[in-house]
Structure formats: C-alpha cells, structure tokens
Amino acid sequence: MQVRAADSDPGADAEGRPGIESWVQAFERQISLRLPSGDDVVPAYPAVAAKIQELVAQRADLAEIARAVGADSALAADVLRCANSAMYRRAQPAETLTQAVTHVGAHQVLRLALASGLAARALASGPLAPLRRRYWIDALAGAAVCQELAQLRRLPSSHAFLLGLLHDFGKIVVLRAIESSWRDAGARPAVQVDALDQLAERHHVAIGAALARSWKFPDLIQEVIAVHHSDGVASFGPFPELVATSDRVVDHLGRLPAVTAEDLGDLPGLKSDEERASLARLLPTIPEFVASFEKESPAASHEEVTVPCSPGPKVEPQSISIPAKVTLRKRLIDCVAIAIHPDALVVTGTEEIPEHQLVRVTLLHPPQPLEMWCLTRRVESRDDGWIRVELHPFALDRACQKRWVELAAPR
DSSP: OOOOOOSSOTTOOTTOOOOHHHHHHHHHHHHHHHTTTTTTTSOOOOHHHHHHHHHHHTTOOHHHHHHHHHTSHHHHHHHHHHHTSTTTOOSSOOOSHHHHHHHHOHHHHHHHHHHHHHHHHHTOOSTTHHHHHHHHHHHHHHHHHHHHHHHHTTOOHHHHHHHHHHTTTHHHHHHHHHHHHHHHHTSOOSOOHHHHHHHHHHHHHHHHHHHHHHTTOOHHHHHHHHHTTSSOOGGGTTHHHHHHHHHHHHHHHHHSSSOOTTTTTTOTTOOOHHHHHHHHHHGGGHHHHHHTTSOSSOOOOTTOOOOOOOSSOOOOOOSOOEEEEEEETTEEEEEEEEEEETTEEEEEESSOOOTTOEEEEEEOOTTSOEEEEEEEEEEEEOTTSOEEEEEEEOSOOHHHHHHHHHHHSOO
C-alpha cells in the first residue's frame, strides 16, 4: 500500500521527508479506502489452518491431523514445542507429532495452527518489529487467559481463545501496512513511534472486524471484536467482559515481575477466588507458551525503530557484577548484571539483544543460579562498545519470585 504525502508539505523535515501530520492523514485515507475490500490490508487465512479446520470438521483421526501438521515444518515445530511447554506438559514428553496432537487435542491444534500462521506475520523482520513483538506477546497471553477463564465459566473455550488472540491483532496488521507503505515509498517519514502506536490503536478495531469477516469466523466472534472497546456491550453476552478482564490481567503481567492471586484480588471482572488462583497458576506458564512460536533463526533486522520505554526513570547501575547468560531462542549470550531493582535487571554485554523480546535469563549468583523469563525494555549502545539492556522479569513462578525478591532487596 503506497502512501504519498502532498507535494508541498510545510511540515517536511530538512531532507524533504513528509511531516507527521501529512503522512498520518495520507495513510489514514488510504487505509480507509482499502479496508472495505481488504486489498493490501487484511491477510489471508493461513492455509495450513484451513486444512486442519477441514479435517477437524470431518472428525478425522489424530494421526491424519498429525500428518497435516507435519506437512508444514514451522507448524510442526510450534506444535511440538507447545505440547511440551508447561501449559500442556504431561508426565511423558511428546516425542512425535501424533503424541503432541494427542496431548493438546484436535481442536487445540487448530487454534495453535492459526496462532502459528499469525506468528509469521507478527514476528517478521522489519523496522516496526519491536512494536509488533509487544502486541504479539499480549495477544498470546490474552488467548491463554481468555481460554482459562472460559473453561472455569463453562463458556466455549474455542471462541475465548480466538477472541483473546485476535481482538487486538488489527494493531499488528496496521503496523505491517505502515512498513509496506515505507517500503513502497523508498523512505521513512519523520514520524514518531508514539504516533504509530496511536495509529494502530485508532484503526485496529475496524481492521480486526474486517479480518474476522474475511476469515468467516462465527458471528459472535465478529461482533465481539467489533465492539470490544465500546460502551454498553452487555447485550453481546459474557464475551466482551471476558476480553476486558483478560486485558487487565495481561496488563498486570506486563507491569509486575510476578502476578499472584493476591495481586488479582481487586481486579475488576474476576468473579471468585477460584479464578484468581487458577490464573496465578497459569501465568507462569505463559512465557514458554509464547516462546514456542518464536522462529529459531530470525531474519536479521538492523533498522528496527526504538520503542519508547514504559514510564519511569532509567535504572541506575549499582556496585554489583554478577555473571549472567541470556538465551535468545537457541543462542547463548554472555552478559554481566550491573543492577537489580524490584522490577528491573540491567545487564551489559557485547552482543545486541532486540527490544521487546522475550528471553531466558540465568543469573549465576550463589548459592545456585536463578533462571527466569524476562522482557527486554531499554537497549542502548555505549561509547565503549558495550550494550546496556534493561530487562523486566516476566511471569515469575513462586520459587523464582522468592529468590528474585531476595536479590532485589536493598543492601
């Protein structure tokens, strides 16, 4: 989708690139014109998910579904990793696709196939990859939370998973359209990331609804995606409230190193201690679930736009030096921890780590190493050639949380 600003742009920068206002207006006109047809905006339904959907509708046996999964190497890897993640793990690990499909069930394989297809779009290399990664992590976490609450409330879990996954997926589609416009124009306008975030926020509902229509999802899913930010949605049944509640839980997940049942105590939308306790057990399994969809060998992108950090001052270094290892997919990166605060870990090293990336961190601190999941926040290159990375501990389980609190306690 090519976006051209007006020939005479008083807001252009010194290099003649269009200013923020003219570029945003041109982009919004183009996306509004193209949205009804879906041309260049709404992605196609993943082909492998369509095949599995057909097999599930025909009540095919699990071996046949496993063969369909195996025909797509990326999906096969995702399903195996998901089946062996903490969210689905059983006593015996799944060593074959048939075992993996048996572990999670045919209907869940269909949902995972859709998520796997969308992951390729969400995690593709590009200048807005950090923003897309942030939205994608929230989408997968929302899908897991919605599904868990739906099961407790005896609602259709398939609808809940899709709503959690897709209700904000339009943001990722908007960002991909922006990247496409930059590529077609051969230049990036003088536009700030905050403005791009706001663009995604303004248009994601319309695009999400168009996507649900294009993919012929059930009417209920189409309707809830279209109204999930509206007032007075009670007439649409329990699902809008379910989505809103999951968004609040995911927000907690992004702000707190660990989310306990006590942390969820006053959260609007949760209806019982059973729901709070169930979510407290679920949330520490989400990082491994999210990581299941990561590409093992991502394409390099050296032009990623820096994403504004969450509010708060820059974490200052302390007089500590703790060896640390960061696992980015299958790559092990040696670092040194120079600061530990209640909600942040600062490390330095010589290898770059992408922003808004979920990573596994090992702090080599006696008496035994602490292993935990973290989200990268601030990444800065220093004059001495070292790279400084702020990490946010993410969805710690009780054991990790206890150890983290001990390490982060003032000395």
